[in-house]
Amino acid sequence: MPAFGKEVPLDSPWTTIDPAIKKQMADIALNQATSKGATYADVRIGRYLNQYVVTRENKVQNITNTESYGIGIRVIANGSWGFAATDKTDADGIAKATALAVEIAKENARLLKEPVILAPQKGYGEVQWKAPIEKNAFEVPIKEKVDLLLSVNDAAMKGGANYVNSILFLVNEQKYFASTDGSYIDQDIHRIWPTFTITKIDEATGKFETRNALSAPMGMGYEYLNARPTDKIKSVTTLYKQRYDMLEDARNGAAEVQQKMKAKSVEAGKYDLVLDPSHLWLTIHESVGHPTELDRVLGYEANFAGTSFLTLDKWQSKNFNFGSKLVNIMADKTQPGSLGAVGYDDEGVATREWPLIKDGILTNYQTIRDQAHILGLDSSQGCCYADNWSSVQFQRMPNVSLQPGAGNQSANDLIKNVEKGIYIIGDSSYSIDQQRYNFQFSGQLYFEIKEGKIAGMLKDVAYQSNTQEFWNSCAAVAGKEDYRLGGSFFDGKGQPSQSSAVSHGASTARFNGVNVINTARKI
Incomplete structure (x- = not known):
């Protein structure tokens, strides 16, 4: 540490x-x-x-x-x-x-x-x-x-x-x-x-x-x-x-x-994935939170931590298909109990919430005061932060969260509708490319789903996809009673590097037809 x-x-x-x-x-x-x-x-x-x-x-x-x-x-x-x-x-x-x-x-x-x-x-x-x-x-x-x-x-x-x-x-x-x-x-x-x-x-x-x-x-x-x-x-x-x-x-x-x-070692193939919020927060962080940072979109992070596939032309088109219609993702600096909650950012801007993805369509980014004019905004979104008095403040990620589904579905309800799938709990290792597009994630616990029921524990599981394909495979999101926060205490960015703390909320969600590999098998 x-x-x-x-x-x-x-x-x-x-x-x-x-x-x-x-x-x-x-x-x-x-x-x-x-x-x-x-x-x-x-x-x-x-x-x-x-x-x-x-x-x-x-x-x-x-x-x-x-x-x-x-x-x-x-x-x-x-x-x-x-x-x-x-x-x-x-x-x-x-x-x-x-x-x-x-x-x-x-x-x-x-x-x-x-x-x-x-x-x-x-x-x-x-x-x-x-x-x-x-x-x-x-x-x-x-x-x-x-x-x-x-x-x-x-x-x-x-x-x-x-x-x-x-x-x-x-x-x-x-x-x-x-x-x-x-x-x-x-x-x-x-x-x-x-x-x-x-x-x-x-x-x-x-x-x-x-x-x-x-x-x-x-x-x-x-x-x-x-x-x-x-x-x-x-x-x-x-x-x-x-x-x-x-x-x-x-x-x-x-x-x-x-x-x-x-546990049984997983057989590689296509599975429907049911992802618990304790796992899904990290996928949100890497595939949604980082690529919607405007400084990354503009190339300011290219030397250290990459750029973003969500270039300005996609936002300007007003119809870029980021995910399925169930995917609604909010940026928020006010949510009680979250790591990113403050009253004012490090430029003295009162914090708020705003949509990044609405009904699957890219609608906005994350900005600070000297970026707002680039998007034609009349005010900052309050995303400025420095990790110490000795560090200069710059654009950092707010809480970025997948909104609950409209109904009252639980995780069990999502599992009942899966014929062949894996239920993943907890976060572990991952990799993602410099544009935050192609990725691989693993978890702490994996449970095989057969004909709508948990059939035992699996191991050696990781799933691969790209951001757009993955979020378009989102087929169900549990209701607000299942909503929970995950988060990172040490989200690194910038040169010299700074760390910030940020939360990502979600309810359990199902993603259909995702490619799963066996991490223990040698190619």
Whole structure:
């Protein structure tokens, strides 16, 4: 796992910084920027707290707290961007960093072909946004977290596992944004990710199988780990009440990893796939989320992470067939409990939701303020993000989610209509080309479907397709009661690389006639 910032004592109290102090710091930078000739400036003051608790079997391997604190200043001068950052947060340090940002902008302007065009953005004055958590995970005693993880390990070992490691990763982003547009925005963002890996070894052959946790990283507090039977409702409207029972998952995982040892190897061929949200989120992320990033469409990521097959001409045609009529995919930065939920992005734009794919047709992309004019939009969609005060903000993926079906179908209802298929749960390895078109995905658990019924466990399964073909094979989507979030804590992009956290929601969905390969067979 990556480390962020300097290490701090484990017993350090969780605190926040007075917004009034941050406003004073921001005003130093804004006044300095305009006095040096900037026509626009924004300031991000960030305090980033991370905690890792790592265990293996009956031992604690590592417990780490880190903290990173500083200020980043971005300006437009002579029509060009400039950026500088510093951890020297006294008046002199802030003034020097701001002057450097303006100097960089003016130097960049000498190479400019056309000036930066920013979408209009009103100032919001002094506002606050806090993640609607119930229990701050940073205030929970370390012992309680360790005891939970060790009990998870113990449950897996008693269930027959040879090895197990479990991890709890916590994030708190305290972010303050100010700009010459007149915004002073203070935000407190929390994320949590409990996970584990269980390993079972066949002593006779030396072969092994693993089963990872089926948890989703969430934009929640410690309440996510306090599962109660009444909380296990998985609907859009009660998503923020979703809980994860780590102990139950470990017990199930120990039993399932033993079943995987004895599972039948899949026969390659065409199958109808029933994909659980714990698996489908990753396919959405790679085949929908990334190719609808406008900077990727424009080629800005070509050197590092590829381009996109969803070129502007396809959007301009207004009838590009991305998927079947059941495929409705929304971008959203507001969904409670999601990793990407914030009140305002890192350009001070209030967040919202909008359609990317409607009834199978490509309708939009993801934009920030200096991209909006390319699509003829009169405002940004609020997709700007930086992973640290020292990083410049740029276009990052919002939550991108497949909308539930119109009816009340469950996963079982989808399975009943399959003659020959595979039910896939959990995410695992994948590959996808640089245009986000041709791909291959695998999962954690695979169950054979015969004549509408589960017929046993399979292994060595991966499916191959291309994005357009795959989403056009979507034949059914379960209803809103089945809707759940998956997501990534470490979505990488850019040079220098930055990581962001993003969720992808879905209900269980069926895809007909998808090519399945056997990953254990040699060609």
